[in-house]
Amino acid sequence: MLRHTALFFGHELRTVLRNPAWALIGIMQPVLYLLLFAPLLTTTTRGGTMGEALRMFTPGAMMMIALFGSLFTGFAMINETRNGVLERLAVSQAWRPAIILGRVLKDMLVLACQALLVMGVAVLMGLRLSLAAALLMLLLMAATGLFAASLSYGLALAIRDENGLSQIVQFFALPLTLLAGMLLPVSLGPQWMQTVARFNPLYYAVEAGRSLFAERLTDSTIPVAFAVFFVLGALTLTWSVRSLRKLAG
Template identity: 40%
Template sequence: MRLARDTWIIMQQSLLISRRQRLWGIIGLAQPLYFVILFGPLWERSLRMSEDESYAMFLPGIFIEVAVFGTLFAGIGLVSEVRSGLIERMRVTPVSRTALLLGRCGRDIVMLLAQAVILVIVAIPFGLPLRVVPLALTMLLMAMVAFVATSLSYAAALVVESETTLASLANVANVPLMLLSGILIPIAFAPDWLQWLAKFNPVYYAVEAARALFAGRLVDSGVLRALLIVGAVGTVGAGWAVRRFSREVS
């Protein structure tokens, strides 16, 4: 109960801080909107799909793109908090050290889900078929992926303690993870050697699972495989992040 209470308090505080930085949220939403509005229509022509098929396959990939690449830079804000002494001051409070991480992750997930809702609203006029249950399950998977990515970002921030270094690391990871995930172009259209490389990319499995869920294939084997991979990576990442937070604040 204490962990849940502390997590809720930290999440509320973090959301209040984010409300004062609305421009940052708008900037974070800009790139996914560009993809939906400017890149999405290209799928219909280049892959010879109908509007329904195009956005039903394209948007779930964008959800995962938002979940991963919208949180890789989350740790940058934490670096400034460490430098300003905010994390240091947490040592004298009784708040759970794990809640310091979970509350921040919860804030990031709430903001990403809000962005996903906006993306859905924008995509509907382009022909997106709206199915509530598959959409809700896809967003649930998105939240799981976001928790993994944001945990790793916060842990890395406490290791490097530099905004520039963390941003460089995130950019280095960004491009191969995106290109080998099938977000922009399905990996099925790639050469055999790229398809082989994609199997080492956890984001690829998340994208395939999101498309299966959005299509209503709830018992697809790819969904279970993605849950196992995301769960394994998330357990390792969250464990590492919690240890770093505990060491930093203890």
Template identity: 40%
Template sequence: MSAAPPSTDVSGPNGSKGARTMSLLRDTWLICLRQLRPTLHSPVAGLGFSALQPILYLALFAPLLSGMPGAMGENPLQWFVPGVLAMLALFGTSFAGFGLLPELRSGAHERLLAAPVNRVALLLGRVLRDIAVLLGQATVILLIVVAFGLRVSPAGAVAGLLVLLIMGVGLGTLSYMLAMSVKQEFLFPAILQTTTMPLILLSGILLPMELAPTWLYTLSRINPLSHVVDAERALFAGDFSDPSVLVGSAVAVAVAVVALALGTRLMRRLAT
């Protein structure tokens, strides 16, 4: 790609707000399609391998939950699947920035920054691609577990996926920000492993946190992911009136809003 004079907005600094918005949406869509192309060329590799770990958890770990107190219903899948989908969203989006590191190392990302494209769209397009992949993976897993007897509320499943996608927007944005900050392939996964493992262990995805000691349960309530997992379980059960639905949804929206605000500021600063 040949370099073009830097421009933070192809509509120009004096363009109308509507023109700038349309430019942002168009550029975001084009970047998303560019990032999606490898996945569309190899959909099995792009969707299947990333979803393999959650499927293994469902096959090898969920049966161990049978009869365990704190699990929702007689079928352990009713309790376990919403948490596994939250795990998929966490790993699928928080490690998204890893794919940006080779472009940062080779200079490809700098050439994109010099192209006549909205800088914020360079971030949003990548995040939109990750959300599309996440939705595809979550849908595949849902179809599999429904075939094996999982009973879910259709409306609750749609609402639960929406909450996960919103949270994925925030986590994906933070992942790309981290990649642009550290720019080192050995440091990026080390930081993520250090942060994601406590989030997983304190979220109640694998085991009910109600069974934990008081101090550990208190720590889990500080973990934002635990509230999203609680909301997912209530939504998939069709219990929209459960207070955890409102709390988990608010947490997901808050993570997305804060991350997008920080990410937008970073991309605009890179344009100067």
């Protein structure tokens, strides 16, 4: 079990290392938002400083990677399904869950590395962050990647069409971004928006990230966010593994 998972994880990771351009391109959007949008938020924070604006905005910028990066990981699986590669792997002697687990672990690692780079840019811009808060934030990003990547693979195995997957992701991308408070806190919006936002998993991750960046390490939003994403990650991972088994007949 562990050996097969490690083999698939190593294979997927070597694929990323051979062509790291896509992983680096994935952080360009949040970095540009940090550079161009975060300075505009200084007047909306209590202290009115760049550091306060970065503490509010950086967690949302990091969640953009999970939304626009991890949710698109299923496209490669659709191509492998069409070419028959995935079916041959599914009927082989390999432990079937390892086929999905190896990919998801790779996506979690890539997402955490991307998040580390974004935090580095924010620190250069004036963000001050403790080591404990940074490590918890990276762990939260990995939990977010577990959910987003597993969901993407489940959708890919269910739809098996790039256009269909792209339309679904694009359709939900904007509402998820706004209702998570990635650009501006949802608390600035009307009451109905604050109520609807609680049905968006990314909302809890952004709120927990802001608590971490504000050094409120005992805030209740942090364990809630971890619980939400570990539960959703387990459910979507189970769904994608079952979809793979159906593919193998």
